[in-house]
Amino acid sequence: NIKLRDQMVDAIKKASIVGIPFYKNDPILTEDRLKRPLTDRVFKHFKITPKMCCHTFVNRVFAQKSDFWKALQGKRILIITKDKWADKVTKALRKKPYNLNVTMSTTFHHHDQMVDTLAFIEANKDNFDIALISCGVNSLVLAQKVAETGNIGIDFGKSLMYIVQKKAGLKNSSRGANKGLIP
Incomplete structure (x- = not known):
């Protein structure tokens, strides 16, 4: 859903605080490559620089x-x-x-x-x-x-x-x- 993707990118860019995974020992139950490495790639691609970050599970x-x-x-x-x-x-x-x-x-x-x-x-x-x-x-x-x-x-x-x-x-x-x- 390209429309939702674009809305999400816009929302993340405007957000006061953005939840992201840790680099190491992250408790999210999925492959490591789908956590912070993927987040970093997506942020770089869409030029997303959050104003403030916290952990995804906050x-x-x-x-x-x-x-x-x-x-x-x-x-x-x-x-x-x-x-x-x-x-x-x-x-x-x-x-x-x-x-x-x-x-x-x-x-x-x-x-x-x-x-x-x-x-x-x-x-x-x-x-x-x-x-x-x-x-x-x-x-x-x-x-x-x-x-x-x-x-x-x-x-x-x-x-x-x-x-x-x-x-x-x-x-x-x-x-x-x-x-x-x-x-």
Whole structure:
């Protein structure tokens, strides 16, 4: 999908912080050549120079830190995620130990929904402060578009799904998420 690729490149170039793999001992479960070497090649090809970098899994670490969830309390939260997770994650984040003010959620499962979802974000920009977005590679684009409305967009990776599945979050740890991913 060339259109999505170009949108992703644009979003990464504009992003405040970009998650990338480590050079060594990276916990991502794939071949080493598909981690940082591929990231470096893509960044060079598209002339991407992130303003600031963190590790790809920082969202998984945040999901396990009470300070992160405390920082979101009192903020109006928008959830953007795949159909089967939206209601479950909204309910989970409204209860203890998160106690978030999830004001709305919308579902996203395919790039074909991009135009409608961007219209939803724009129409509701005054109804949320922070969007937690968990819908694959499209999250990159959506997070940047949220930022353009003056709100905060966070590509939350699989963390929302993992919270529902009780594989991550304040009471659970996702595999490898705490191993030196935050300096």
